[in-house]
Amino acid sequence: MATVKLKGNEVKLSGNEINVGDKAPEATVVATDLSEKKVGGAQEKVQMIVVVPSLDTPVCATETRKFNESAANIEGVDVTVVSMDLPFASKRFCSTEGVENLTVASDFRNKEFGEKYGVLIEEGPLAGILARAIFIIGKDGTVVYKQLVPEITEEPNYDEAIEAAKAAANK
Known part of the structure; x- marks a missing residue:
């Protein structure tokens, strides 16, 4: 199982490790309006799932x-940005920060994602919340890109993730 670090200390992750080439499992997350959204699996569009620990942190x-x-x-x-933040807090964050071009969702209900x-x-x-990661899933439901950020307190490689999403969308 993969590990990441929090301020230099190793942190163990649980669940099924998903890698490039794997079929992306379907999971249900909760949007800011409390509606459910399915992520993963085959869909009409390429999916970029941005996983963050909490919107309440600067990073x-x-x-x-x-x-x-x-x-x-x-x-x-x-x-879709996924965290464990409650949908009410996510909604407040989105309205305060002007985030309206993507879906912000929560995995709080079942920790399924x-x-x-x-x-x-x-x-x-940080037990019980999500590590920082990015998954890009092709229309056929296959993971085409994964970035598990090795140090939770650091930002991801934005350019690499965006290029991977563009490449997947142009296939």
Whole structure:
């Protein structure tokens, strides 16, 4: 099972590790309006799933704003940010930050996404929330890109993820 670090200390993740080439499992997350959204599996558009620990942290807030500006404009790509934040807090964040080009959703209800994608933090001070990661899923439901950020407190490689999403959308 993959591990990541929090301020240099190793953190164990639980769930099923998903890698490039694997079929992306379907999971249900909860949008800010409390509706359910299915992520993973085969869909009409390429999916970019941006996984963050909490929108209430500066790194996660910055990451969500950046993807709202850049990735949401890629034709043929559906962008969803997933955290464990309650939908009410996510809605407040989106209205305060002007995030309206992507879906912000929560895995709080069943922790289904975290378990199915192997990004649920199992131990330490952040136990029960999600590690920072990005998954890009082709229309056929296959994972074509994965970035598990090795240090939870650091931002992902935005350019690499955006290029991978563009490439998948142009196939």
